[in-house]
Each structure stands twice: as C-alpha cells, then as structure tokens.
Amino acid sequence: MIPTVLGVPLDVNSSYLRGPADAPAKIREAFRSDASNKWSELGIDVGAAGASSDAGDLRLSNSSQEVNQDFAEIKRAVAALLDSFEINRRAKFGSRGMALHDPSVIAYLLRPTLYDGREVNVAIETQSPLTMGMTVVDWWGVTGRKANVRFMNSVDANGFYDLLTEKLARLP
16 A cells, blocks of 8 residues: 555636646656655655556546536546555455545534544654654553643544535535
C-alpha cells in the first residue's frame, strides 16, 4: 500500500481563470525536478523506486457540455483506487475496517455532534528507530503531560454515512 497519484485535469468549473487542468503535468514536472526535495519529515525518500505510484491522468473532456460524464469518470477512478487499496489492506491486515481520516475531518467540521472524545496529550515518537513517527495518545494521562488536542474516539457511524451520502448526492 503505497501513495498513488491520480491526475484530474479539469478546470471547467473554474470561476475566473483556466489552468487547473494543467496542474497534474506541472506537479509531476516539479516532483521530478532536481530541485525537488523528495525526503519526508520522517526521513523517507518518497522519490525512491516503489515508494509511490502514478495512476496517470484521467481522460476528461473538460467541457461544460460533458461535465457530468467527467464527474462520473472521476467517481469511477476514485472508486477503483479505493477498491484496490481495500483489497491490499485486507490481504495485509485482515478484515477490520479502516479509519476514513480525511472525510472524518470534513464531517466533524460540518457536524461535530457526530463525534465524541476528550482532551488528551498527543505526541509523535521521534527517538526510537522502531516506532519513529508513531502517534502516541496518552488517553489515561499516565505521562502527566498537559492535554494538547481534542482526540475523537467514537463516531455516530450511521450519522456519518448519512452525511456522506447527503453530500455526495449533491455532486452533478
């Protein structure tokens, strides 16, 4: 399971200037540049062979007359990537569900009452080579450190999926 880049060359909905459709090629050009720093904060070379993959660009009409077909193609491609991710994740980790971090953040911003949690201390391990980069949540306060985040540990799953379905239904 490695990060996969998918180019979506679409700017038909741009409200002022065109240009976002050119972004996937420009982003790849910048990433491949000798001036690009391909090292992450955790010391991982994301430019190394096999560290990421590129699914290429979607073939979109980028025209207002065919915007619904373009959105359908975007949905199909994202669903295919998610399906592939899920097959690989299950093969590696079993059938336990995965957290939907990015959609959960948006859902929390739209409807915070779906979530429950509490103030805790969270730190990122930076000393141990074995656990470097691990997020450490002091749920029980054993470190004595001052709480620095509101950590959500439960969600109204039905409410979350209702919200997700409601918002996705508004897409063209």
